[in-house]
Amino acid sequence: xxTKPAPAQSTDATISRRGxxxxxxxxxxxxxxxxxxxxxxxxxxxxxxxxxxxxxxxxVPLGQVSDFPEGETRLAxxxxxxxxxxxxxxxxxxxWVRRIAEEQFQVFAVNCAHLGCPVRWFPQSGLFMCxxxxxxxxxxxxxxxxxxxxxxxxxxxxxxNGLITIQAGELPTPGAxxxxxxGEKPQCAS
Amino acid sequence: xxIVIRRIGNWFDxxxxxxxxxxxxxxxxxxxxxxxxxxVFGSAALVVFILQFVTxxxxxxxxxxxxxxxxxxxxxxxxxxxxxxxxxxxxxxxSNFMVAIVLIHMAQVFLFGAYKFPRELTWIIGVFLLLxxxxxxxxxxxxxxxxxAYWGLGIGASIASRVPILGPxxxxxxxxGPIIAGATLSRFFALHVFVIPGLLIGFVCxxxxxxxxxxxxxxxxxxxxxxxxxxxxxxxxxxxxxxxxFVPYAVWKDMFFAAFVILAVAACAxxxxxxxxxxxxxxxxxxxxxxxxxxxxxxxxxxxxxxPSLETPALLIxxxxxxxxxxxxxxxxxxxxxxxxxxxxxVLTVLLIAITLGTFTHLAGxxxxxxxxxxWSSDPVPDRYIHNSTALERQGAxxxxxxxxxxxxxxxxxxxxxxxxxxxVAVRLTQDQLIxxxxxxxxxxxxxxxxxxxAETTALVAFLETLHPxxxxxxxxxxxxxxxxxxNQPGVKP
Numbered sequence: 001x002x003t004k005p006a007p008a009q010s011t012d013a014t015i016s017r018r019g020x021x022x023x024x025x026x027x028x029x030x031x032x033x034x035x036x037x038x039x040x041x042x043x044x045x046x047x048x049x050x051x052x053x054x055x056x057x058x059x060v061p062l063g064q065v066s067d068f069p070e071g072e073t074r075l076a077x078x079x080x081x082x083x084x085x086x087x088x089x090x091x092x093x094x095x096w097v098r099r100i101a102e103e104q105f106q107v108f109a110v111n112c113a114h115l116g117c118p119v120r121w122f123p124q125s126g127l128f129m130c131x132x133x134x135x136x137x138x139x140x141x142x143x144x145x146x147x148x149x150x151x152x153x154x155x156x157x158x159x160x161n162g163l164i165t166i167q168a169g170e171l172p173t174p175g176a177x178x179x180x181x182x183g184e185k186p187q188c189a190s
Numbered sequence: 191x192x193i194v195i196r197r198i199g200n201w202f203d204x205x206x207x208x209x210x211x212x213x214x215x216x217x218x219x220x221x222x223x224x225x226x227x228x229x230v231f232g233s234a235a236l237v238v239f240i241l242q243f244v245t246x247x248x249x250x251x252x253x254x255x256x257x258x259x260x261x262x263x264x265x266x267x268x269x270x271x272x273x274x275x276x277x278x279x280x281x282x283x284x285s286n287f288m289v290a291i292v293l294i295h296m297a298q299v300f301l302f303g304a305y306k307f308p309r310e311l312t313w314i315i316g317v318f319l320l321l322x323x324x325x326x327x328x329x330x331x332x333x334x335x336x337x338x339a340y341w342g343l344g345i346g347a348s349i350a351s352r353v354p355i356l357g358p359x360x361x362x363x364x365x366x367g368p369i370i371a372g373a374t375l376s377r378f379f380a381l382h383v384f385v386i387p388g389l390l391i392g393f394v395c396x397x398x399x400x401x402x403x404x405x406x407x408x409x410x411x412x413x414x415x416x417x418x419x420x421x422x423x424x425x426x427x428x429x430x431x432x433x434x435x436f437v438p439y440a441v442w443k444d445m446f447f448a449a450f451v452i453l454a455v456a457a458c459a460x461x462x463x464x465x466x467x468x469x470x471x472x473x474x475x476x477x478x479x480x481x482x483x484x485x486x487x488x489x490x491x492x493x494x495x496x497x498p499s500l501e502t503p504a505l506l507i508x509x510x511x512x513x514x515x516x517x518x519x520x521x522x523x524x525x526x527x528x529x530x531x532x533x534x535x536x537v538l539t540v541l542l543i544a545i546t547l548g549t550f551t552h553l554a555g556x557x558x559x560x561x562x563x564x565x566w567s568s569d570p571v572p573d574r575y576i577h578n579s580t581a582l583e584r585q586g587a588x589x590x591x592x593x594x595x596x597x598x599x600x601x602x603x604x605x606x607x608x609x610x611x612x613x614x615v616a617v618r619l620t621q622d623q624l625i626x627x628x629x630x631x632x633x634x635x636x637x638x639x640x641x642x643x644x645a646e647t648t649a650l651v652a653f654l655e656t657l658h659p660x661x662x663x664x665x666x667x668x669x670x671x672x673x674x675x676x677x678n679q680p681g682v683k684p
Contacts, residue, residue, distance in 0.1 A: 048362045056368035075474075080371070082369075083371075085258075086256040086372030086375075087257045087373075088256070088259065089257075089258070089470060090257050090340065090369070090371040090472075093369070093473050093474070094473060094476055111348075116341070116345055117480055118341065118473075118478065119476075120563060124566070125593045125597075125641060127641075129597065130560075131478070131479040131563060132345070132480060132490075132494075133560065134559040134560045136561070136636050144631070144636030149498045170368040171344065171361070173350075175348075175357035175358065
């Protein structure tokens with residue numbers, strides 16, 4: 001791209017004509033650059049804007065309600081609704097499913113609400129513990145101790161035809177104001 | 191033969207016309223006292239950068255930047271491709287050496303006052319080179335697409351998400367989508383292989399050009415003060431009076447050190463081998479303890495030790511302050527003393543930063559803040575603690591293990607270090623305080639009230655009360671003794 005303005009060296013009419021064309025050339029290139037900038041910026045920001053158009057979130061099934069015994073918390077895995085051919089194993093995600101009673105469930109993200117490391121469930125002590133920075137949560141997902149500022153992230157869930165389904169598709173992060181994934185208080189805590 | 195070579199050389203130089211400027215560059219005069227072993231780190235950083243460039247291209251011949259195949263291609267490099275393991279090891283160790291040498295170079299430049307007038311811009315570009323080096327180290331860790339890389343990206347995303355308003359958008363931009371997946375690896379590959387190296391080459395050239403144009407910083411002498419008005423003349427005077435051509439007068443030390451560094455990288459690669467990859471990047475395998483590479487361990491420790499309320503401001507404002515501070519440094523003290531002997535605050539600053547980073551890195555080596563996930567099932571209660579104990583106390587020891595108290599509390603030097611060691615807890619806490627602590631938690635301990643039956647609590651506390659050194663009595667509540675003694679029981683007449 002020509003960006004340097006032509007130095008006005010002389011008052012000669014021929015040179016000033018050249019100078020005019022030079023300026024016109026800069027302008028023309030500026031126009032070409034802005035025309036090109038639209039698709040380039042659009043491409044670069046596509047991972048954000050797609051979220052606005054169609055949304056990444058969908059309802060995904062975790063399994064039969066009967067797969068999850070009452071009073072227990074089990075690890076379940078699901079396939080991410082938005083998958084690219086190069087995702088490989090990273091297309092699947094794990095979550096903790098707590099069946100409180102009958103049709104009362106809580107589904108937690110495995111990602112610690114501190115910095116996203118995978119928390120593990122310890123039924124013996126009734127705690128979720130994080131291996132990274134020492135966060136701990138109670139069985140209902142509320143914060144027990146350590147650096148997290150809040151409880152575990154919860155996926156919205158519903159039960160249809162004996163299947164437990166959750167609304168998922170985005171990495172839950174502490175700052176992400178994903179309407180579906182926030183909620184300081186567990187939705188159906190006993 | 192010589193004549194033929196000279197003729198060919200002349201033929202090329204007639205067209206390229208590079209011989210004269212190259213000779214001028216090589217033989218430019220430098221102050222004699224800069225031919226020092228203290229002045230070898232910049233050139234060593236450049237040599238390691240070239241080494242990274244070459245080994246990186248070699249790795250790219252086999253590596254597949256796809257979320258589905260990257261891990262397997264690294265396994266192939268380690269095990270199937272002849273000497274693939276060695277090239278990977280060279281690249282991994284080269285990365286560690288590069289960060290280390292860049293940091294040493296920076297400390298040396300700072301202590302020798304080389305950032306002062308007229309070399310401010312050389313320092314500023316150096317700051318960007320440091321940031322790019324760290325960017326290369328982080329993105330390189332992502333390209334080693336294993337469990338550490340996967341969860342490390344999660345940590346990066348969690349930090350980025352805390353930016354007000356823009357957080358979620360930045361996360362999607364960083365990950366290339368809504369989750370950590372193939373697109374994430376692809377964009378980190380582009381950053382690591384095209385974007386940052388391209389910028390690095392450009393900035394390294396500018397950095398070198400300025401060293402040549404402005405001259406290498408002279409050896410700082412206490413009392414020789416930098417003044418904008420006179421410095422340039424003084425410097426030229428010095429190189430005229432006491433200068434020597436860079437080649438060969440000073441360059442041999444750079445060459446020796448560069449060769450030594452390359453051999454050291456190769457020795458480490460040969461002896462320690464390549465880094466990882468650790469487990470397959472499968473997010474459904476959650477039995478993992480992710481850890482960053484060596485030069486980010488201090489950050490890992492800091493994130494564990496900061497109070498929760500300070501964390502977000504520290505993460506978002508801290509880096510900005512550090513970078514702005516580094517960029518402003520040459521403008522805040524662009525003149526004055528260069529010698530570290532007359533700049534005690536500069537020396538103390540370097541020491542403080544080095545000790546702080548060193549301490550955090552050391553702590554991250556054994557992560558006292560993390561529960562030991564397997565301590566409850568792998569570290570038994572030492573025999574001496576249950577010797578001669580009652581049935582209730584033994585039951586308590588069992589509760590202690592089964593309820594995973596051990597994951598955070600050590601007994602006999604084994605177990606987690608998240609909470610205090612309990613070998614002498616009975617000396618510190620009375621029975622009531624123990625019950626209260628177990629049931630209600632507090633001071634960073636979860637409350638176990640809902641998770642222990644009254645019988646379990648009684649047994650556990652009975653066991654904890656036995657934990658005191660021989661000859662040292664357990665803590666007791668004197669007022670409770672009074673209350674329980676017959677004389678003070680209301681309504682009970684002696």
